[in-house]
Amino acid sequence: MSDASKKDSELMKKIVSLCKSRGFIFQSAEIYGGLNGCWDYGPLGAELKRNLKDYWWRRHVQERDDIVGLDGSILTHQDVLKASGHVGGFSDPMCDCLLSKARLRADQIVPQTGTAYHFTGVTHEESGWSIEKDYSVLLTEGQDPNKARKTARLYYSQFLTDKQISPKKLELKGESTEEVSDSTRYNPENGSLLTEPRAFNLMFKTQMGASADENDESAVAYLRPETAQSIFVQFKNVLETNRLKLPFGIAQIGKSFRNEINPRNFTFRSREFEQMEIEYFCHPDDGMALTEEWLEARLKFYEEIGIPREHLHILDVPDGERAFYSKKTYDIEYEFPFGIQELEGVAYRTDYDLSVHQKGSGKSLEYFDDQKKEKFIAHVVEPSAGCDRTILALICEAFDEETITNDKGKDETRTVMRFDPKMAPIKAAILPLLKNKPELVDKAREVQKALQPFMNVFYDDGGAIGRRYRRQDEVGTPFCITIDFETLGEEAADLKDTVTVRERDSMEQSRMPISELLPFLLEKIH
RNA sequence: GCGGGUAUAGCUUAGUGGUAAAGCUCCAGCCUUCCAAGCUGGCUACGUGGGUUCGAUUCCCACUACCCGCUCCA
Numbered sequence: 001m002s003d004a005s006k007k008d009s010e011l012m013k014k015i016v017s018l019c020k021s022r023g024f025i026f027q028s029a030e031i032y033g034g035l036n037g038c039w040d041y042g043p044l045g046a047e048l049k050r051n052l053k054d055y056w057w058r059r060h061v062q063e064r065d066d067i068v069g070l071d072g073s074i075l076t077h078q079d080v081l082k083a084s085g086h087v088g089g090f091s092d093p094m095c096d097c098l099l100s101k102a103r104l105r106a107d108q109i110v111p112q113t114g115t116a117y118h119f120t121g122v123t124h125e126e127s128g129w130s131i132e133k134d135y136s137v138l139l140t141e142g143q144d145p146n147k148a149r150k151t152a153r154l155y156y157s158q159f160l161t162d163k164q165i166s167p168k169k170l171e172l173k174g175e176s177t178e179e180v181s182d183s184t185r186y187n188p189e190n191g192s193l194l195t196e197p198r199a200f201n202l203m204f205k206t207q208m209g210a211s212a213d214e215n216d217e218s219a220v221a222y223l224r225p226e227t228a229q230s231i232f233v234q235f236k237n238v239l240e241t242n243r244l245k246l247p248f249g250i251a252q253i254g255k256s257f258r259n260e261i262n263p264r265n266f267t268f269r270s271r272e273f274e275q276m277e278i279e280y281f282c283h284p285d286d287g288m289a290l291t292e293e294w295l296e297a298r299l300k301f302y303e304e305i306g307i308p309r310e311h312l313h314i315l316d317v318p319d320g321e322r323a324f325y326s327k328k329t330y331d332i333e334y335e336f337p338f339g340i341q342e343l344e345g346v347a348y349r350t351d352y353d354l355s356v357h358q359k360g361s362g363k364s365l366e367y368f369d370d371q372k373k374e375k376f377i378a379h380v381v382e383p384s385a386g387c388d389r390t391i392l393a394l395i396c397e398a399f400d401e402e403t404i405t406n407d408k409g410k411d412e413t414r415t416v417m418r419f420d421p422k423m424a425p426i427k428a429a430i431l432p433l434l435k436n437k438p439e440l441v442d443k444a445r446e447v448q449k450a451l452q453p454f455m456n457v458f459y460d461d462g463g464a465i466g467r468r469y470r471r472q473d474e475v476g477t478p479f480c481i482t483i484d485f486e487t488l489g490e491e492a493a494d495l496k497d498t499v500t501v502r503e504r505d506s507m508e509q510s511r512m513p514i515s516e517l518l519p520f521l522l523e524k525i526h
Numbered sequence: 527g528c529g530g531g532u533a534u535a536g537c538u539u540a541g542u543g544g545u546a547a548a549g550c551u552c553c554a555g556c557c558u559u560c561c562a563a564g565c566u567g568g569c570u571a572c573g574u575g576g577g578u579u580c581g582a583u584u585c586c587c588a589c590u591a592c593c594c595g596c597u598c599c600a
Contacts, residue, residue, distance in 0.1 A: 009594080016592090021537050021551080027591075033574060034591040086600070094527090094598090101528050103597060202600065225600085262527080262598060269599080323600070404561090412562075433559060462553090466561030473561090485559060500560070507561070 008337040015337070015399050016266055018415070022475050024048065024395065024425075025267060037263025037270045039388075044475055047425035047456055049274075049391055052305065053253050055422055056276050056385075059301060060251055067249035067278060068242055072230025074255060075208070076222045080229050083360025084353070086203060087222075098135065099155050099192035106197035111182040114140040117148035120174030122156040131156060136193040138186035149175075151191060202260045204271075223257040228382065231279045232353040235378075236365055246367060246378060247282035247290065253387065265338050267388050274387035281367075281378040284351070290381045291328050291348040298332060298344060298383050305390075306420030307397050311335045312343075325352035334393045343393060344385035351377040394423055398476055417476030418505060421524045426477040427455040428521055431468050433484040435461040444483040447499070447514060454518060455525060469502060478504045479521065486511070 019025040024045035028038035041049055061069045081087045095104050117137045123130035135155050137148040149172055157167035187194055204223040212219035224230065231238075231250045238250055253276045261271050282290050295314070303309055315331040322329045328348040333340045354377050358365040367378045398417040406412055421427065430448045432440035441461060451457045458477065460468050465482065472480055482500040489496030498511045501520075512520065 013593085017537065023536095030573095030591090033589090036591070084600095096527070101597095103527065258599080260599065264593095266592095406561080414562085431560095436557085437559095464558065464561085464563065466563085468562090469560080470562045480561095482560065502560080509560075 011399075012266070012337040014401075015396060018399070018417075018474070019045070019266075019395065037261070038272060039267045039270065044425040045391070048394065048419075048423060049387065051423045051425070052390060052394065053274075053276065053387060055305060056301070057251070057253065059304075060249075060278060064249075066244075066247065067251050067280075068238060068244070070231055070234060070238065070250050070252045071254065072224075072227065072234065072252060074224055074257075075206070076224045076229065078220050078222060079360060080233055080357070081203065081222055081225070083356045084229055084232075085356065086225055086229075095194035095197050097187040097190070097192050097194055099151065099190055100187070102187070102189070104187070104194065106184065109184040109194075110188050111184050112138055112140065112186050112188060113181040113183070114138050114143075114179075116178045116180050116183075116186070117145065117152070118174070118176045118178065119152050119156075119172050122153065122170045122172055124170055126169070136186070138180065138183065138191045138193075140191075143191075148191070155192065202258055204257045204259050225258050226256050226384070227252045227254045227275045227277045228279060228353070228384065231277070232357050232380075233361075235281070235354060235357075236363070239367070246369070247280060247286060249278045249280035251276075251278045253277075265336070265341075267392050268336065268338070268341060270388060273389075275384060276387050276390075277382065277384045279353075280381045280383070282381065283369075284376065284379045287348045287350065287379040287381060288328060291330070291346060294381055294383045295330050295332075295346045298346060298385070302332070302343075302390075304420075305394065305423055306418075307334065307390075307393055311397065313340055315342075317345075323347070323349075325350055334389075334396075336393065336396055341389075342386075343389050344383060346381070346383045349380050349382055351379050353380060354378060394419065414470065414473060416473045416504065419476035419478070421478040422526065424476045424478050424525070425456065426458045426472070426475060427525050428479040428481055428517075429458045429460055429468070429472045429477050431459075431465060431480055431482045432461050433465055433482055439488055440483050440485075443487055447481060447483060447517070450514075451518060451521070454522060469507075473504055476504070478524065480504075481517065487514075 016025075020027075022044060023042035026040045026042050028035040028040050057069070061067050078087060095106050095109070096102070097104065115138070117139065119135050121130060121132040121134075133156070135152055137151045139145065139148050150167075152172055153167040153170045156170055156172075185194055186192065203225050206221055206223065207214065207216070207219045208221045209219055231252055235250070238244070253274065255272060255274050257272050259271060261269055263269055263271060278294075280290060280294065299309060299312065299314075302312060311334060313333040313335070315333055317326075317329040317331055326347050326349055330346045331342045332344040332346065334343045354365045358377065365377065366375050368375050395417070398419045400416045400418050402414050402416065403411050404414050417424075419425075428451065430444050430451070432444035434440055444459065444461070448457055448459045458472075460471070462468070469480055480500075480502040482502065484500060485491055486495040487497060487499050495511065497514050499514055499517070500509050501512050501517075502509045
């Protein structure tokens, strides 16, 4: 591992550790040993996520008159996913090589012709060890039969409990041969038998109805693999009930599930994840231009929530790597400590989605333009963002450790989560300077009550004031409001009912009348 | 899915074939007039399940989870 990646790995460890110790993110079912790739958001994580989703919704739905919202069901009719291509079409059957463990796409295996050597097992006389397991090796014409036996011994040797035993000492059992032609059951690389082709089930499959039979195909339903499909399927209902005209969008935030995902990198890749998607429908002529517009709009959004442009990368997905129906796709990527990884895809999906559902359902999903007297299937541009990934990016971006020199001239580390105030889980901490002075405590509680209806604030009177400031730094609270003796009017009459406002990033303090707190904070967090 | 590594308190680590130590955190109390002060007290851990053993957190096996490298990611 290089120094840089080691440093990044250390950084990621710190971030994961802070997420747990401060209550942002916990492992799912931790007390039962954990559930692979599943995570729970703790109190602060839940606030953070809510802030992100709320802001996304406000920006893209409430503050625009061309986008409306939808909240579709997670359980999905199997016909929807058959039409979309998720059932069948997109899942490539794969085989694993029993010897080398290499994974091959079944449809890409070059058919082989030759002699198959079958074996039923192997024994090791000295130790008495043996195993019964069918295995075969394919030899093409002219190859030495001993090559098949050697390969088979190698295969069986992987089951040896005593790794000291040489594969050469293994006695093969039940050898027989068979002529085969054009077979794709063997690895062209080494002749080893492959596993049966297995369709990777990308989706979580379930049965509808409490008494549904496991084999009842008609009871099959799926957890949605993306939020997009319910938008396409409800396109007509939304269009007809909302007096919409192209171009317009339908937005949705919600959970999606993909079983094939190999969980990695903390919450980055999970089997259960939340998406924030817009399907923006338009005239076919406008698709390309709108893709560019959406890319810009989304980059601006990231900037607004505190992820600067210079930490984002835009990948113009080249021909051949895009989905076959997409004419243009941009990936917006973020520089995570574990690498540059995708946050969002902005894809021009043409009329693929509405076309397949029109065909699949037999219902017309065409759009009629009254003015141009033109009928067509709308094209769609899809900005599809990963909510959990964006949360992780916000956390990585916010994390900072700075060295400051304290009063005694000693260096110490201050951990600060530099969240944008819009995103910060706690907007302000209300702190009475001293806990054992009831006048301060009462006043602080008053301030807390005044702010609570408008934002998430946090009251804390435990320990020294400096400690409380640092605690808030570590969870990213942008402002600390301290009720002190000036507030009570004990020092100077004109300072009565003013408080200390301490800013997280600069640690600077200023005085402010209590009456100005609310407008001040609202302006910062909006 | 494959290979490697790891698993002790909320966090970071120590340690042992006879059930465990420390720092930080946290809680309570005292004290404290602005950046992790101090004092006193307190809660909390050997991932799960087997095996060996008189006895296992320690040795062995399996499982689970996390991390790293591949693979995969419509």
